Amino acid sequence: MKTKYLTYETLVRAYSKDLYRYAYWLCRDANVVDDIVQETFLRAWRSLESLKDNNAAKSWLITILRRENARRFERKQLDLVDIDDYEVSDLTSTxxxxxxxxxxxxxxxxxxxxxxxxxxxxxxxxxxxxxxxxxxxxxxxxxxxxxxxxxxxxxxxxxxxxxxxxxxxxx
Amino acid sequence: MDDLTFRRRIYADPQDSGSDIKSACSADSKKAKFKADMMDFDDKLKNALMIDVPENYADRVLLNKHLNSKNNKSKINTVRWAVAASIIFAVGISTSILYPLKNTTMLISHAISHMESELDHIPTNSNYTLEQVNAKLAEFGGTLVDNIAAIKFVSFCRFEGTRSLHIVMSDKGEDVTVFIVPKDSGLSSQSTVSQNRYVGTSLSNKFADMVVITEEKSSAEDWKKRISSKINWQKA
Structure with a gap:
């Protein structure tokens, strides 16, 4: 169990930022990005045994995240965002x-x-x-x-x- | 390599350093310049795509897993408790004793345990804006209309399996934890619970239960009043 957690922690520390950014650009809704990434990692934890090759971990996580994003659309058609109203990381003055x-x-x-x-x-x-x-x-x-x-x-x-x-x- | 093929290859991958690309660049300075320009463009693109990620994000992900495991264990314990309760019921303890017991301990006790389990993971230096809080609070039909104290943590969490909101405020070195739990969580609101060195109190409205937890020396009741006076509840 401890080994499993260490593997998991290594994955989270190595890839959570990339997954956050990927989810951000994928789902276009800043409010659900965190949910998608959190759920991705929970699913990854539950099926960590199926990851046979650590070198393929990143693409494995991306695949889980894409499925999770698709599931959200199946569950609930998200409100579409009007791009012109959508400020992108505009916390600093340009x-x-x-x-x-x-x-x-x-x-x-x-x-x-x-x-x-x-x-x-x-x-x-x-x-x-x-x-x-x-x-x-x-x-x-x-x-x-x-x-x-x-x-x-x-x-x-x-x-x-x-x-x-x-x-x-x-x- | 003809110009069109070269351009298509570089547009598709400016970092392409295949031997045919290298030869084409050596033989034609215009192609070499085009590749260099596209690599510059790619740097700009990378810069634009690398949006900021919340501080201590990996810790938040690990914390969420930790809480999720705890909730699962808690569910198992709840099942065991339910079996035990059924046996007690079978030997004649009346429901009038059992149900008040459940209703007066579940919500706030769980909230305090939940809070204690993640104390180590709450970032000390974060400061969230009102907009960031409201982006999440809106899901529960609430709007925080004014700053009450510095917000050092705001995140969705699983509260006995129900998606809830966890907020930590900080005022004069004192932390105040607030949970917003939807009404359909199956947990009942209650008045006040003291547990370990914390005091929790709650408030119920049409949409959600709000639990406020402070250290014993502070007044959870006062904080509850302060916070509830600043939240407008109106489900979208």
């Missing part, structure tokens, strides 16, 4: 240009459709390879790479357009 750019990017990431946003989060936050993302999302690798291409392409275009507009205003 005074510098870098902060403003950061803020703009966050809003645009939320506006990406889920099929583009999710592989991007897995790649950038999770550090997963194309093959690993394909396995987690149960897609083929080409589809994943196409979605990643489109996700970055959309975000980059918006950011570049924004920079050009600012340049025009300043110039």
């Amino acid at each position: 005074s510098t240009e870098q902060e403003m750019e950061n803020h703009l990017l966050q809003r645009q990431i939320f506006k990406l459709s889920e099929e583009y946003r999710e592989p991007l989060i897995l790649q950038v936050i999770g550090g997963f390879s194309g093959e690993e993302i394909a396995s987690i999302l149960e897609l083929n690798k080409n589809t994943v790479m196409t979605r990643l291409f489109r996700a970055r392409n959309q975000l980059k275009e918006i950011l570049d357009t924004n920079s050009m507009q600012k340049g025009a205003q300043n110039g």
